[in-house]
Amino acid sequence: MKIGSYTLIASHAVITSLTHDVNSNIYAETLVKKxxxxxxxxxxxSGAIIQPGVTIGEGAIIGAGTVVTHNVEPNSVVVGVPGKLLRYIKRSETNYGN
Incomplete structure (x- = not known):
């Protein structure tokens, strides 16, 4: 797992990089790292869930309670269950200060 500089993670967010092989009957022995x-x-x-294998691009915003199942493009706002693109953030709207 890699978390970039100046990233903000609110309370109760879940980021997981392990999953199970759903085709196996032996769950304890079939952990898959993503x-x-x-x-x-x-x-x-707050409360967002980031699923295994996901990449979130620079400057993206993940809404509260969103379940991220696919990669998120840079400077995009993703919300909902499952997470869907709401809009892109224009460069002029950003003020990272770093």
Missing amino acids: PVMIDRNVWIG
Whole structure:
């Protein structure tokens, strides 16, 4: 797992990089590692769930309670269950200060 600089993770957010092989009957022996990559200046809202294998691009915002199951493009706002693109953030709207 990689979490970039200046990333904000709110309370009760879950980031997981392990999953089970759903085709196996032996769950304890079939853990599958899928790394999570979170770039810099990302905001992750309260209660959001980031699933294994996801990459979140720089400057993205993940809304509270969102379940992220796929990669998130840089400077995008993703909300809902499952997470869907709400809009892109224009460069002029950002003020990272770093």
